[in-house]
Amino acid sequence: MTEKTQLPRRGFLTRTGAAVASLTIAPGIFLSQVVQAKKPEEPASDEVRWGLLIDTSKCVDCSDCVDACNTEYGLRGHNRPETDAQWIRKVEVKDKLTGHVQALPLMCQHCESPPCVDVCPTGASMKRKDGIVLVDKHICIGCRYCMMACPYKARSFIHETLTDQKSYAPRGKGTVESCTMCAHRVDAGENPACVDACTQSGHKSMFFGDLKDPSSPISKELTRRGGKQIRADLGLNTGVRYRGI
Amino acid sequence: MILSFTKSLLTIMTVAWLCFCHIAFAGSINRVEIPKAEGDQCVEPTDDMRRNHMEYLLHKRDRTLREGVRTKTHSLKECINCHAVKGSNGEFLHVTDERHFCAACHNYAAVKIDCFQCHADRPEQKEQAANFQHRLSPQSHHKQLLQDTVLDNKKIPVLSPEVLDIVTTEGVKND
Numbered sequence: 001m002t003e004k005t006q007l008p009r010r011g012f013l014t015r016t017g018a019a020v021a022s023l024t025i026a027p028g029i030f031l032s033q034v035v036q037a038k039k040p041e042e043p044a045s046d047e048v049r050w051g052l053l054i055d056t057s058k059c060v061d062c063s064d065c066v067d068a069c070n071t072e073y074g075l076r077g078h079n080r081p082e083t084d085a086q087w088i089r090k091v092e093v094k095d096k097l098t099g100h101v102q103a104l105p106l107m108c109q110h111c112e113s114p115p116c117v118d119v120c121p122t123g124a125s126m127k128r129k130d131g132i133v134l135v136d137k138h139i140c141i142g143c144r145y146c147m148m149a150c151p152y153k154a155r156s157f158i159h160e161t162l163t164d165q166k167s168y169a170p171r172g173k174g175t176v177e178s179c180t181m182c183a184h185r186v187d188a189g190e191n192p193a194c195v196d197a198c199t200q201s202g203h204k205s206m207f208f209g210d211l212k213d214p215s216s217p218i219s220k221e222l223t224r225r226g227g228k229q230i231r232a233d234l235g236l237n238t239g240v241r242y243r244g245i
Numbered sequence: 246m247i248l249s250f251t252k253s254l255l256t257i258m259t260v261a262w263l264c265f266c267h268i269a270f271a272g273s274i275n276r277v278e279i280p281k282a283e284g285d286q287c288v289e290p291t292d293d294m295r296r297n298h299m300e301y302l303l304h305k306r307d308r309t310l311r312e313g314v315r316t317k318t319h320s321l322k323e324c325i326n327c328h329a330v331k332g333s334n335g336e337f338l339h340v341t342d343e344r345h346f347c348a349a350c351h352n353y354a355a356v357k358i359d360c361f362q363c364h365a366d367r368p369e370q371k372e373q374a375a376n377f378q379h380r381l382s383p384q385s386h387h388k389q390l391l392q393d394t395v396l397d398n399k400k401i402p403v404l405s406p407e408v409l410d411i412v413t414t415e416g417v418k419n420d
Contacts, residue, residue, distance in 0.1 A: 044313030128311070167325070171363055
């Protein structure tokens with residue numbers, strides 16, 4: 001069900017780098033985030049690839065992104081925190097040599113070659129053309145293979161009956177779910193909820209944009225100062241990149 | 246003579262039987278009452294919708310989820326927005342109530358629907374969503390905060406109703 005990627009990672013990076021080198025205005029200038037809204041009748045296109053850049057040096061001891069996600073999807077508040085879903089979480093990374101501790105938000109990394117899609121027996125775990133990895137709960141049988149396969153522990157299983165779900169985010173018992181990169185907001189031309197929350201709080205450590213567009217602020221930033229993948233050795237080419245780890 | 250008498254008798258009996266049946270069935274079978282929708286015109290003719298609504302929804306769900314097409318026609322969300330039924334207390338009814346638009350027919354026809362195991366069965370209620378969880382403690386509904394919660398080694402204190410009044414902001418409604 002998923003689309004084969006036409007552009008290998010090396011080619012993508014080379015092309016992006018070459019194009020951005022000529023387009024960068026000046027170091028330190030970070031253009032405001034403008035995301036093009038697609039028309040409702042327009043399907044997601046493989047001409048874009050949505051991604052996130054997280055600057056962990058600006059990520060402070062707060063949970064605004066996590067709270068925003070929980071509020072957007074009503075993940076918490078059922079008085080049963082043990083079984084509540086977790087789409088984004090703060091993870092602390094400690095450098096054993098220096099003792100430096102760095103906290104960073106971790107969610108579905110929206111891999112270009114997602115292991116969750118590879119192992120799904122029904123085709124429920126899928127990748128949209130624009131790179132957003134989703135679960136089609138209509139055909140998810142709740143086997144949780146994808147949860148085992150995900151190196152980032154990004155997925156949650158819904159154990160309990162839910163009521164009053166958000167109309168833009170259907171969720172139900174017996175299915176697996178994870179960060180959707182706020183597909184409903186992205187389709188409407190908005191930023192994901194976590195990114196907006198981070199920007200509004202003034203920390204500005206999360207950026208969202210099109211990785212395939214060399215003129216997008218996120219591509220420019222990635223070209224200028226780079227961004228690492230978590231577990232890059234797995235060769236998944238994640239859509240979420242980190243800086244400062 | 247006998248033949249015509251038999252014919253007449255048969256006719257009378259048939260008419261009587263039909264009348265009787267009509268009265269009997271009219272008394273025993275209640276036709277399902279289909280709640281009126283808010284809009285003037287459905288996206289498809291009523292007859293078509295009655296027979297094929299499931300096909301439209303099935304087709305639309307894949308287009309939306311897998312391809313990202315977000316048109317309103319044949320969208321379950323829009324069906325719910327237009328066909329929502331309010332109860333006597335002015336609140337929109339859940340599908341568990343037999344007066345709910347979908348439940349009214351589906352209960353009558355004894356056809357189980359599983360759409361609402363995941364999908365919202367009534368329109369989004371902004372004020373309710375705001376009251377849904379507490380900004381200062383997303384782990385608990387504020388009415389159910391009875392004891393301190395410890396999560397990720399952080400102690401989240403009990404919020405008293407007085408405090409809640411003070412911190413009531415957008416997203417927190419204290420009733």
